[in-house]
Amino acid sequence: MRIIKSISLFIAIAAAAFAQCPTGTVFPGSLDTPVTMGIAVNNLGTNLAATLSPSDTTMIVSTTTGWVPDMMATVDVGANMEIVFVTSIVSGTVLGISHPCEGTSAILHQAGAPVVNNVTAYSGSTGPKSAIYAIEAEILSGGPGGTVEAAPRYQVPYYSAVGTASVLSGDTGLTYNQPGSLLTVTNLAAANVTISGLTGITQCLEVNSSGVVGGTGSTCGGGGGSGTVNPALQGLVPYYTGAGTSAVLSGNPYASVNLSTGAYTLPGLTLNDITGSSFQCVQAGTTGILSGTGGPCGTINSGAQYQVGYYATAGSTLSGNSNLTFNGSTLSTLGLAITGISGTQCLEVSSGSVIGTSLGCATASGSIGDVAFYTGASALGSSGNLFWNNSTNLLSASKFTIPSITANEVLYQAAGTTYITGSSSFTYNGTTVTVPALFTSGSITGNTGGFASMSVSGVSAAASFSAAGNSGVTSTTCTQWTGGLCTHI
Numbered sequence: 001m002r003i004i005k006s007i008s009l010f011i012a013i014a015a016a017a018f019a020q021c022p023t024g025t026v027f028p029g030s031l032d033t034p035v036t037m038g039i040a041v042n043n044l045g046t047n048l049a050a051t052l053s054p055s056d057t058t059m060i061v062s063t064t065t066g067w068v069p070d071m072m073a074t075v076d077v078g079a080n081m082e083i084v085f086v087t088s089i090v091s092g093t094v095l096g097i098s099h100p101c102e103g104t105s106a107i108l109h110q111a112g113a114p115v116v117n118n119v120t121a122y123s124g125s126t127g128p129k130s131a132i133y134a135i136e137a138e139i140l141s142g143g144p145g146g147t148v149e150a151a152p153r154y155q156v157p158y159y160s161a162v163g164t165a166s167v168l169s170g171d172t173g174l175t176y177n178q179p180g181s182l183l184t185v186t187n188l189a190a191a192n193v194t195i196s197g198l199t200g201i202t203q204c205l206e207v208n209s210s211g212v213v214g215g216t217g218s219t220c221g222g223g224g225g226s227g228t229v230n231p232a233l234q235g236l237v238p239y240y241t242g243a244g245t246s247a248v249l250s251g252n253p254y255a256s257v258n259l260s261t262g263a264y265t266l267p268g269l270t271l272n273d274i275t276g277s278s279f280q281c282v283q284a285g286t287t288g289i290l291s292g293t294g295g296p297c298g299t300i301n302s303g304a305q306y307q308v309g310y311y312a313t314a315g316s317t318l319s320g321n322s323n324l325t326f327n328g329s330t331l332s333t334l335g336l337a338i339t340g341i342s343g344t345q346c347l348e349v350s351s352g353s354v355i356g357t358s359l360g361c362a363t364a365s366g367s368i369g370d371v372a373f374y375t376g377a378s379a380l381g382s383s384g385n386l387f388w389n390n391s392t393n394l395l396s397a398s399k400f401t402i403p404s405i406t407a408n409e410v411l412y413q414a415a416g417t418t419y420i421t422g423s424s425s426f427t428y429n430g431t432t433v434t435v436p437a438l439f440t441s442g443s444i445t446g447n448t449g450g451f452a453s454m455s456v457s458g459v460s461a462a463a464s465f466s467a468a469g470n471s472g473v474t475s476t477t478c479t480q481w482t483g484g485l486c487t488h489i
Contacts, residue, residue: 021085021101022122025131028138032131034070038085038123041066045116048075049093052113054106059084059095061115067095072102072120076113082106083120237264371395 022036044067050060052075059075067073071086073095082104088096100106102122139148151157151170158171175184198205204216232238232251235258241248256265274282274292281297282290296316303309303320306327312319323334338354341347346361347354366372366382369390373383386397402411402420408429409422427434 021083021098022127024127025134027131027134037127037131038072038120039068039070040072040119040123041117044071045114048109048111048113048115050111052109054108057097058090059097059115060093061095062093064089064092064095067117069096071117072123073097074116074118074120076109080107080109080113082109 022038024036025032026036046061046063046067048060049062052059059073067086067089069086069088073084073086075082075084082099083101084097084099085101086095087098090096102120148157148168149170154175154177155170155172156174156176157168158174159168173185177184198215200215200217203218205213206216207213228248229238230248230250233253233256235256236251236253237255237257238249239252239255241250254266257263258265271282271290271292274280274290276292276294279296281293281295283293284290298316298318300309301317301319304322306325307320307322308324308326308331309318310321310324311317325332338347338356341356343356346357346359348357349355369387370382370384371386371388372380374380385399386395388395402422405411405422406424408427409424410426410428411420411422412426413419414421
């Protein structure tokens with residue numbers, strides 16, 4: 001970063017070394033610029049942020065905001081005042097300068113001294129005056145050896161003689177009214193006149209409403225024949241009253257144009273391209289060509305925002321319907337009648353069309369998780385006994401009935417099946433468990449209170465029974481109980 005600043009500072013110093021304070025106009029040798037005249041603005045000032053020495057070509061200030069090259073700056077006040085010329089803006093705090101200017105002396109200025117873009121003697125008086133004097137002298141001298149003759153106001157000057165002693169004179173046939181921006185040519189004689197911007201075929205010229213000359217795109221009429229143009233009132237449209245080389249143009253009293261507004265007035269108009277036996281509306285295309293719509297013109301009555309238009313009666317009048325609205329995305333209605341659906345029935349959507357289901361809509365009520373069932377032809381009710389847990393996918397019931405199972409049969413899942421069935425050989429009546437005769441070994445588990453009594457079919461096939469979780473088996477057939485084992489005697 002330090003290297004870049006050093007390079008910038010070097011460039012500013014080099015530029016300032018070659019720059020000089022402005023001393024006066026350079027006209028007529030060349031045109032004046034801000035470099036020769038200086039620039040001044042109102043209320044622009046800053047302060048020195050470091051000492052300014054007589055040999056410095058840059059000036060460090062608090063800020064360079066608002067400063068531009070070619071400004072005159074007054075540094076310090078009173079006896080220490082010095083005028084410098086700003087040659088460049090090096091950075092946000094450094095100005096490239098050339099000094100001293102306008103007869104002031106280059107002296108040492110301390111940090112904090114004011115730096116102001118004042119109007120100096122040169123920028124406010126000497127410089128502009130030198131330019132004015134040079135211009136006036138050039139005008140009065142007639143240029144380099146030439147002469148400007150006196151002429152009436154608005155005449156356009158032209159060279160009446162050539163060479164170093166040329167003469168500018170006023171042209172009586174060519175005037176330019178500057179306030180009205182009107183160029184008037186009394187008599188134009190030229191072998192060739194070229195209008196820039198007109199290219200292509202030979203064509204007629206026309207002047208538009210702004211006074212600009214342009215081409216028509218087609219050749220001018222030859223003006224041949226012996227036709228006659230009859231006089232007519234202003235604005236009437238001319239038409240041919242007869243055909244042939246002796247045709248006559250007359251004003252049409254039924255067709256006129258307002259020259260100030262361009263509006264045409266026609267009492268009747270026939271469009272050859274529109275045919276048919278009935279009246280129809282006329283529309284204009286994007287190119288302005290008129291055509292028929294094929295139907296009569298209608299009337300659109302006023303309506304509220306979003307209302308859908310409809311035909312209130314047969315005819316061609318559209319009105320807004322307060323019961324049917326469309327906001328651009330949603331169609332709303334207070335009542336809807338669908339043709340082809342009769343009676344009370346539910347609706348469904350098929351291929352985007354609303355149709356009837358031929359059935360009434362079902363109604364339902366119940367708690368979360370209740371499995372619904374039909375309580376009537378079109379009504380669903382909660383069972384209150386059958387529940388579905390959607391998170392665990394489990395169906396539960398407080399009680400249920402399995403068909404084809406007789407009383408007291410014990411339920412089990414038969415081998416190789418996925419359903420529950422009853423066992424006619426293994427029964428329980430609420431107090432007594434009856435096992436099949438071929439049941440030779442196994443365990444019977446009851447609740448903590450045990451079985452009040454137990455009946456075992458074919459006792460000769462059973463050597464012993466174990467009653468886990470019971471203090472004993474109370475039965476006249478069990479005469480010994482040891483360690484949870486009842487031995488049959």
